Amino acid sequence: GDSVTQMEGPVTLSEEAFLTINCTYTATGYPSLFWYVQYPGEGLQLLLKATKADDKGSNKGFEATYRKETTSFHLEKGSVQVSDSAVYFCALRASGGYQKVTFGTGTKLQVIP
Amino acid sequence: DGGITQSPKYLFRKEGQNVTLSCEQNLNHDAMYWYRQDPGQGLRLIYYSQIVNDFQKGDIAEGYSVSREKKESFPLTVTSAQKNPTAFYLCASSKEEVTEAFFGQGTRLTVV
Numbered sequence: 001g002d003s004v005t006q007m008e009g010p011v012t013l014s015e016e017a018f019l020t021i022n023c024t025y026t027a028t029g030y031p032s033l034f035w036y037v038q039y040p041g042e043g044l045q046l047l048l049k050a051t052k053a054d055d056k057g058s059n060k061g062f063e064a065t066y067r068k069e070t071t072s073f074h075l076e077k078g079s080v081q082v083s084d085s086a087v088y089f090c091a092l093r094a095s096g097g098y099q100k101v102t103f104g105t106g107t108k109l110q111v112i113p
Numbered sequence: 114d115g116g117i118t119q120s121p122k123y124l125f126r127k128e129g130q131n132v133t134l135s136c137e138q139n140l141n142h143d144a145m146y147w148y149r150q151d152p153g154q155g156l157r158l159i160y161y162s163q164i165v166n167d168f169q170k171g172d173i174a175e176g177y178s179v180s181r182e183k184k185e186s187f188p189l190t191v192t193s194a195q196k197n198p199t200a201f202y203l204c205a206s207s208k209e210e211v212t213e214a215f216f217g218q219g220t221r222l223t224v225v
Contacts, residue, residue: 043216105155
């Protein structure tokens with residue numbers, strides 16, 4: 001079945017450091033890929049998405065590129081802020097009619113001043 | 114504003130009691146989902162529904178029940194058969210032709 005694997009956290013960075021959170025997936029066909037962010041005590045918010053190979057999703061300084069050859073969708077940000085501290089989830093939705101969304105286990109990011 | 118509303122935000126239940134979590138959306142979405150989140154873990158799918166009066170079990174449906182009598186509403190009942198119900202519950206919805214899911218703010222259920 002479909003699956004998403006994320007790097008384990010927590011990830012601790014100093015403010016203005018470069019961020020990479022790795023995400024790889026297993027799915028048949030051409031899934032859509034997502035990054036969601038969850039702040040403490042809240043639901044998930046969509047951060048960015050990509051729906052086909054080589055697409056780059058971007059939002060609020062975060063980027064991720066859909067790499068079909070490596071089945072990856074790594075999240076990057078050039079300069080993190082304290083306000084980016086949250087849990088980040090990689091997810092996929094398989095193609096071909098209606099499909100459920102499958103999530104990774106989440107990566108907690110802590111940014112220190 | 115369109116969105117998904119979960120209520121209550123916090124819920125306490127005595128052992129052996131059933132409890133129902135509410136989820137309402139005004140996004141005109143066809144599909145709705147319930148996920149469970151435990152500390153340090155990802156989201157696990159409990160039930161999902163693609164259309165009114167139809168729903169399917171997810172990965173951890175045992176001890177839970179749902180109904181989908183209206184497009185806007187997808188309540189989740191946590192029954193006494195659920196052995197470890199303390200968790201954070203998230204409801205989500207999506208439009209079939211739009212791929213991303215939108216989430217509510219969650220309900221934290223604690224068994225006392």
